[in-house]
Amino acid sequence: MTPPKSPDAEPAAKPPPARRTPPLWRLAFDLVERPVGAASEALVQTDVFMDALAASWKVQKRVTREMQRGLGLWLDLFAVPRRSDLTTLVNQVASLERQVRQVTRELERRNGSEVAEQRPVATTRRATATNAKGR
Amino acid sequence: MPSLIERQVLRARNGLAYLAGTNRPAIAQTPKDTVWRRDKAQLWRYRAEGETVRYAPPILIVHSLVSKSYVLDLMPNNSMIRYLLGEGFDVFLLDWGVADPAEAQNTLEDYVDDYIPEAIEATLREAGTDEVNLIGYCFGGVLTLLLAAGHPELPIRSLVTLATPADYSKMGFMSQMFASGRLDPDDVIDETGLVSSSRMDEGFQSLKPTDQIVQQVNLFQNLWNEEFVEGFLSMNQWARDQVPFPGAAFRQTVQTLIRDNALMRGVVPFGRGEVRLNDITVPYLNAFAEQDGIVPAAASEPLTSLVGSKDASELRLQSGHVGFVAGRQAAKVARPQIADWIRRRSNEI
Numbered sequence: 001m002t003p004p005k006s007p008d009a010e011p012a013a014k015p016p017p018a019r020r021t022p023p024l025w026r027l028a029f030d031l032v033e034r035p036v037g038a039a040s041e042a043l044v045q046t047d048v049f050m051d052a053l054a055a056s057w058k059v060q061k062r063v064t065r066e067m068q069r070g071l072g073l074w075l076d077l078f079a080v081p082r083r084s085d086l087t088t089l090v091n092q093v094a095s096l097e098r099q100v101r102q103v104t105r106e107l108e109r110r111n112g113s114e115v116a117e118q119r120p121v122a123t124t125r126r127a128t129a130t131n132a133k134g135r
Numbered sequence: 136m137p138s139l140i141e142r143q144v145l146r147a148r149n150g151l152a153y154l155a156g157t158n159r160p161a162i163a164q165t166p167k168d169t170v171w172r173r174d175k176a177q178l179w180r181y182r183a184e185g186e187t188v189r190y191a192p193p194i195l196i197v198h199s200l201v202s203k204s205y206v207l208d209l210m211p212n213n214s215m216i217r218y219l220l221g222e223g224f225d226v227f228l229l230d231w232g233v234a235d236p237a238e239a240q241n242t243l244e245d246y247v248d249d250y251i252p253e254a255i256e257a258t259l260r261e262a263g264t265d266e267v268n269l270i271g272y273c274f275g276g277v278l279t280l281l282l283a284a285g286h287p288e289l290p291i292r293s294l295v296t297l298a299t300p301a302d303y304s305k306m307g308f309m310s311q312m313f314a315s316g317r318l319d320p321d322d323v324i325d326e327t328g329l330v331s332s333s334r335m336d337e338g339f340q341s342l343k344p345t346d347q348i349v350q351q352v353n354l355f356q357n358l359w360n361e362e363f364v365e366g367f368l369s370m371n372q373w374a375r376d377q378v379p380f381p382g383a384a385f386r387q388t389v390q391t392l393i394r395d396n397a398l399m400r401g402v403v404p405f406g407r408g409e410v411r412l413n414d415i416t417v418p419y420l421n422a423f424a425e426q427d428g429i430v431p432a433a434a435s436e437p438l439t440s441l442v443g444s445k446d447a448s449e450l451r452l453q454s455g456h457v458g459f460v461a462g463r464q465a466a467k468v469a470r471p472q473i474a475d476w477i478r479r480r481s482n483e484i
Contacts, residue, residue: 040344045308054317087326094236
C-alpha cells in the first residue's frame with residue numbers, strides 16, 4: 001500500500017505565512033460584527049423570526065399570485081398571453097418530456113437495447129483491474 | 136509579503152478587475168469525458184494526464200441535488216477530484232445537471248432506484264471492474280445511504296458520506312420551519328413544480344445573516360493577494376450558484392426526512408416498502424465537519440452507529456460545510472484521510 005501523500009504535496013496546503021496582526025480598521029469591524037453576527041444568528045432561531053419569515057413568504061406568494069391574476073385580466077383585454085398561460089404551456093411540455101422519457105425507458109427494458117443511453121466518447125483511462133476483487 | 140505601497144497598488148488593480156469582472160477564475164478544469172447520460176444526469180470520468188490508475192475499484196462520487204458539482208473540482212490547486220486522481224484512483228462523478236420542470240415530478244426513488252444504479256452499471260462497464268467505491272456529498276450522501284440500504288445486490292465495495300445529515304431535528308432553522316409546520320413544501324414550490332434556486336439561496340443565506348458582509352470585508356482586506364481573490368471568487372461563485380430542487384423529491388424530504396426524521400429512526404419508508412440503514416453492511420466512513428453551519432455535526436454524527444457495517448468509522452473535520460472538498464482543511468486533512476481510508480479498502484493494481 002502506498003502511504004498517503006504528505007499534505008505538503010498538495011499546492012493548496014502551502015504553509016501559511018506568519019500571522020500578521022490585522023489592521024486597526026479590521027479589528028474595529030470585528031469588534032462590531034461579532035456580537036451583531038452572533039445576535040442575528042440567534043435571532044433567526046427564535047419563534048418570532050421564524051413566524052415572521054414564514055408569514056412573509058406566504059404573503060409574498062399570495063401577493064404575486066393576485067398581482068398576476070389582476071395583470072392577466074388586463075392582458076386578456078388585449079389578447080396577450082398571460083404568465084399563467086406560459087406556465088401552463090411549460091408544464092405541458094415538461095409533462096410531454098416525462099412521458100417520452102417513460103416510453104423510452106419502457107422500450108429499453110423491453111428490447112434490452114440502449115436507445116436513449118449515450119456513450120459519446122471513448123475514454124482514455126481504463127483500469128486494468130477486471131478481476132481485482134476482494135481485499 | 137509585499138510592502139504597504141505595493142499592496143495598495145495590487146489592491147487597486149485587483150479591485151478594478153473585480154469590479155469589471157475580468158478576473159473570474161477558471162473553474163472545473165480537470166479534463167473529463169461524459170461516459171453515460173440519462174435525462175439531465177451525466178456520468179463524468181476524469182482524466183489526469185501523466186497519472187495512472189493504481190487502485191481498484193473506481194470511485195463514483197454522487198453529488199447533491201441542491202448545488203453544482205464543480206465544488207469538487209473548484210480550481211486546479213484546490214480540487215478533490217484532482218487529488219484523488221493523483222492518488223491513483225479512477226474517478227467518476229454523477230452530476231445531476233440543473234433541474235427544470237421536466238424533473239419536477241422526480242422522487243427520491245427515481246434517483247435511488249433508477250439513476251444511480253444505472254450510473255453504477257455504466258461505471259463498472261467503463262472501468263472494467265466489478266465493484267465501485269461510492270462517495271456521497273451532502274444530500275448525495277442521503278441518496279447513497281438509501282441506495283446501499285435498499286439495494287444490497289449492488290456491487291458497492293465501500294461507502295463514504297461527506298457532510299450528510301441523518302438527524303434532521305439538529306438541522307438549521309430552515310428545516311425547523313418545515314418540521315414545525317410553519318411552512319409547507321407547497322409554500323416554496325413554484326408553479327412549475329420546483330423549489331427555485333433563488334429560494335434555495337435565500338434559505339442558505341439566512342442561516343448566517345451577516346456572512347455576506349464579512350465575506351466582502353475579507354475580500355477587501357486581502358484584495359492585494361491574487362491567490363486569495365481567485366479562491367474567494369471561485370468559492371463565492373459556487374456558494375451563490377444553487378440549482379432548483381425537484382418539488383416531488385422536496386415534498387418527500389420534508390415529510391419523511393424532516394418531519395418524520397426517518398433516517399434517525401433508521402427506517403425510511405421508501406417506494407412500496409421501507410429501507411433500513413442497519414442493512415448497510417459495506418465498509419462505511421461518516422465524514423462531517425464540526426463548524427458546518429448547513430449540516431451541523433450533530434445531524435451527521437449518528438450515522439456511524441445507524442448503519443449495520445462492522446467496519447464503520449467517522450472522520451471529524453475542524454471546518455465548515457465545504458471543508459471536505461475545498462480549502463486548506465480539505466488539502467491538509469480531509470482529502471488525504473479520505474483517500475487513505477478508501478485505499479485501505481481497495482486493491483492495488
